Amino acid sequence: MKLYYEAFPAGRPTRIVITVTCLFSFILYGFEQGALANIQNxxxxxxxxxxxxxxxxxxxxxxxxxxxxxxCLANLYLGDRLGRKKTIWFGFTLVIIGTILQTSSYEVVQLFIGRFISGLGTGLETSTVPMFQAEVTPPEKRGGMVAAEPQGVALGISISYWIGYGCSKRFDQTSWRLPIGIQMLFAVLGWVMLFFCPESPRWLMKRGYVDDAKTSLSRINNVSKDDDSVNKLINDILYLQEMEGEGDRISWRMILRGQDAMHGRFRIFLAMLVQFWNQFGGVNLVVYYVPMVLESNVGMSTNISTILGGCIMITFFFFGFIPTLWLDKIGRRTALISGSLGQMVSMMMITILLRIGGKKCSAGSVAFFFTYMAFFGAAMNCVPWVYGAEILPLQLRAKGTAISTSTNWISNFVIAMITPIITENLGWKTYIIFTMTNAAAAVTIFLFCPETTRRTLEDIESIFLGQTTIFHGVVAHRPFNDTDVKPLAEVEHVENADKLLESTSV
Incomplete structure (x- = not known):
């Protein structure tokens, strides 16, 4: 496998192929969600x-x-054992198997099994990909590159919506089998492109493969293995491994009790928090059920509801380019807080207009479904995946990312499960709930989440070292002042860093 990626052009082409490969996992995430939105009726x-x-x-x-x-829970065990690439490979394989089962279903039990297996694969991918991307991308490009991945969710949803709409005009088995089966194309493409991606240098260092880590860094940055920048990163990673208790010196019991120096418990909580709000802002009320909601709550025809649903998803997709292009300029915190407030206002206006009722007000509420998905695409869709991957320490990155992503999926499950029930029974009052959850998201992010923009993964460590407060959002919110963050070497000096490098080199 090494021969494939070493034969591929180094530097920017390698980073692009990594990003595109990671993008496929999120396209699958979005495609599977959008596929049922049109065919379920x-x-x-x-x-x-x-x-x-x-x-x-x-x-x-x-x-x-x-x-x-x-x-995601399986990734707690597999993530650090298999490595980033093999875990993603395994995920793509499960998606392929699950898609075959779904597409060939004649009984609901087989459909359940196929969707569950596809979900297993997607959980493995989505809990690994942000971490993989964050570990192989230079800090000045990391925000935009990692933010490009969840943009695949919007792309996948948009593609599946319009394929579903096209197939809805047919009245044979292809009307629902084709919209589900097409996702296999993305899984196969992602599976093949992984051959041309280097493994995460930070994972390689964690396993003791120093020479392979140097090779990986040299391919990603298009420099020689002996370049000063490569040696500096290797030293920084070794430094952190020593400081974070490499070799299983930090137990989960210590983390859960808050006894580790790197504040692992609180940092896992932050990663979980932003993923929780990613779902409890109400996005899947729109993604999974917007055609049904436009019919039942707004009173539109099936055809118009389906077309508007597709247009809403296109809006979602195009606004998703905002974090891809400007996230490293506007900052993670600003994007998360402003996005939550925008979603809150959108849900509040939907509530008011549907409560007033009447043809004009109900039709006017549709505009705020568009603004909701615009704000979600511009912030909450992408930023939690970037932020969670950045905020976690190296020693806990695989397990912490798996836990935070599992928070996203269990929240996703709850919203998908209850939405048909609450919209049927509560009607316009449903949107009051999501107005309140988005307000709560803005407040908690403001209080607890520090800025990570333009900081290396190693520099982010110094935000937490020696701190006792939990209100990092208040005391460490300034995003771009480099003097706010001391280099690692100034936080605590480790005299044997060079000796560690020599002793672990191969």
Whole structure:
């Protein structure tokens, strides 16, 4: 496998192929979510699986998210043992198997199993990819590159919506099998492109493969293995391994009790927090069910609801370019807080207009579904994945990313499961709930989340070292002043860093 990536052009081409490969995992994430949005009400699909509604429909939709949750938990064990690349490979393989089962389903049990297996694969991918991307990308490019991955969610949803709309005009088995089966193309492409990606140098160092780590860094940055920048990164990583208790000297019990010097418990909490708000802002009320919601709550026809749903997803996709292009300029905190406030206002306006009722007000509420997805695409879709990967320490990055991503998926499962029930029973009052959750998101992010923009993964460590407060969002919020963060060597001097490098070189 090494021969493939060493034969590929170094530097920018290698970073692009890494980003595109990672993008495929999030395209699959979005595609699987959007695929059922259009076909769930199609008469052929309905007849095939017993006319599901309410709880039954919620289970069909959410079983995928439950599988993804368990995939994230599996990554707690697999992530550091297999490495980043092999874990993603395994995930793509499971998605391929799950898609075959779904596409060939004639009974609902097989559909359940296929969606659960696809979810397992997606959970493995999405809990590994942000960490992998963050570990192989230079700090000045990391925000935009990692933010490009969740943009694949918007792309996947948009593609699946319009494929589903096109197939909705058919009244045979292809009306629902084709929209589900096409996702296999993205899984196969991602599986193949992994051959041309180097392994994470930080994971290689963690396993003691120093020479391989140097090779990986040289390919990513297009410099020689003996370049000063490579040696500096190697020394920084060794330094952190010593400081963070490499060799299993820090137990999970110590972390859960808050007894580790790197504040692992609180940093895992921060990664979980932003992923929780990613889902509990109400996005999957729109993604999974917007055609149904526009029919039942707004009173539109099936055809118009489906077309508007597709247009809403296109809006989501294009606004997703904002963090890709400007996240490293505007900062993580600013994006998260402003995005949450924008979503709050959108949900509040939907609530007011649907409460007033009438044809004009109900039609006017549709505009705020568009603004909601615009704000979500510009901030909450991408930034939690970047932030979670950055905020976690090296020793806990695989496990912490798996835990935070599992938070996303179990929240996703809950929202997907309850949405058909609450929209059916509460109507316009549903949107009051999500107005309040988005307000809570803005407040908690303001209080607890420090800025990570333009800081190396190693420099982020110094935000937490020696701190006792939990209100890092208040005391460490200044994003771009380099004097706020001391280099690692100024935080604590380790005299044997060079000896460590010599002793672990191969």
């Amino acid at each position: 199609h008469p052929v699909f309905q007849k095939q699986f017993g006319y599901p509604t309410g709880n039954y429909l919620g289970i069909i939709v959410s079983i995928y998210n439950l599988g993804s949750f368990f995939g």
